[in-house]
Amino acid sequence: MAKHPSKLDLGDYLPYLVNRVGTIIADQFGVEALAPHGLSIAMWRVIAVLASAGQQRQIDLAELTSTDASTLSRLVSRLIRMGQVTRTRSANSNREVVVKLSAKGQTLVARLIPIARDYEAAAIAGISAQELAVLKRCLRRAYENMKSKNVARVEQRETREGQSRLNAAPGFR
Amino acid sequence: MAKHPSKLDLGDYLPYLVNRVGTIIADQFGVEALAPHGLSIAMWRVIAVLASAGQQRQIDLAELTSTDASTLSRLVSRLIRMGQVTRTRSANSNREVVVKLSAKGQTLVARLIPIARDYEAAAIAGISAQELAVLKRCLRRAYENMKSKNVARVEQRETREGQSRLNAAPGFR
DNA sequence: GCAGAATAGTTGATAATGCATCTGTTGTAA
């Protein structure tokens, strides 16, 4: 029962399992459903979020798609060139920008969503509704766990920096 | 109860949940545990597989790490330069190559594995043993589902190509 | 045993990504 702490069984290691499933679904969906439309998985994530949650600031899009802000900026530029989204200055702030689906983008997403559902259905074939509920709930929980772990870490770091700032003397790096 | 087929609720969409969890764990582990050793997540996947499953051919490493073969080739080259792995001609085939951990690589992995376990533990905090078992089993099942979907598709494509090859005439692209 | 297909691996050209940095804007504390 007791596992050796420096031995790793990847077949039972959650991050490995998660990565494998995520990759295989994304790869297949990307090649079969997105590539014919000239879309990458990264682009799909952007338009899927816009379809699901409505127009967004780029910074929020970055958060929601787990994409770096600079990558997202260029991603949006590409999607604009393709005519799938628009980028307009925000009404309430001149430094913010609002990204939304164009009519063309809405049409495309509406076509892709049923296909995306098919891939999800294929992935969860043979899994009962109860198990599926557990699966999704655990994934949401795991995400929240890591999220708050991260917050705790950032706060801790900021506190440390604050203290060292207090102790800092000129010429003392 | 009936959901609109062209509307997508990402918070309940498995590929989205999986991607978010995979990304947040990998990002944190990468920054906090791997970067100090000059390792990327991609490199970690390689050495973790080697630690878990022993020496491998590159093609199998590519499969096990969900990495493209050409990417993996260069990844191994980098790991060799860092002294973490070795690449030797296979005993039974001159076109195959065997990648294994060096002594240095073994030491490094042995240090990282307990930390990797900690991250897994942080992710699954508050999830019962029963739920965890369901979670992992479902992920393995989903992977197998997509795997066999892919095989079916490849076989189908090969059959189609075979037929068009039969029908193909010279000068007919 | 031999021609042709399949396989393992590498490499070149190109594109995507991530980090640091920059600009411009907004929030905030004195």
Added chain:
DNA sequence: TTACAACAGATGCATTATCAACTATTCTGC
């Protein structure tokens, strides 16, 4: 109000990934 920090976004640059093409082996059917 006025500095100054924090924030949103864009961009330069270096690194990395991707796809196709290529070399070198091995397998297969005849």
